[in-house]
Structure formats: C-alpha cells, structure tokens
Amino acid sequence: MPNRYRGEIEAELGGRRRTLVLTLGALAELESAFGADDLMALAERFGTGRLSARDLVRIIAAGLRGAGEAVSDDEVAAMVAPGGASGYVRIAADLIAATFDDTASESQR
Numbered sequence: 088m089p090n091r092y093r094g095e096i097e098a099e100l101g102g103r104r105r106t107l108v109l110t111l112g113a114l115a116e117l118e119s120a121f122g123a124d125d126l127m128a129l130a131e132r133f134g135t136g137r138l139s140a141r142d143l144v145r146i147i148a149a150g151l152r153g154a155g156e157a158v159s160d161d162e163v164a165a166m167v168a169p170g171g172a173s174g175y176v177r178i179a180a181d182l183i184a185a186t187f188d189d190t191a192s193e194s195q196r
Contacts, residue, residue, distance in 0.1 A: 094185045095154065098178040100147070101166035107150030107178070109186040116149050133183045138176070146179045 089095035095108040109117070114126060121142075123129040138146070148163040168174035 091185055094182075096150075096178075096181045096185050098181070099169055100151075100163075100178070105151060105156065106154040107147065107182050108153045109146075109150055109182060110153035113149040113153035114186070116152070117145065120145050120149075130187050133187070138179065140172075140175075143175045143179045146182060147175065150182045 089097045144164045148160045151158050
C-alpha cells in the first residue's frame, strides 16, 4: 500500500500494480535529465503542464526506480498503461502532485 505522506503512489503499468516515488535521488536524476538548476525549477517545468511522451517516460521511470524497481527508460517506454496516453499523463501527474503537494506535509505539522 503506497504511503501518500512519503510521496508514494500506486499505478498499473505493464499489467501489474506498482509503487512509484520520487526520492531525492530520483529528483536529482530528473533535474539532470531536464537541465533544471534546482527543485523549484523542476517544479516550475512540471507546472507548465507541457510534457512530451519522453518526459512522461523519464518521470515514470524515475518514480519506479525511486521505489526500488531496476527498470530502464526503454523498458518503461514499452509498458502499457490503462487508458493509453491519458493513463501515462495521469500517472505522471499523480506522482508529481504526491511529490510537490504541500498538503501532506502541512497535515503533519
């Protein structure tokens, strides 16, 4: 069961339920991949709502690796998500929201 307070989500990919989380290492990976100088720049990039299919692969793959799965971007690109393209967008959006949403951390104060 994913722990939303830790930024974890659960999603169906490749025919199975999987946990994804953007750990600090996964976020550093995404900063590098997107050429972002810091987390704020990364969050702003995601906030534009303009993500390519390659961006979705990178985000989802980083989330899977953050949860401990040893998968490559190419393996993630070959996975099927329910709903097709909109399913991938939903997974990435849920993962980004779980990572950058202040609601969970505010409720722990």
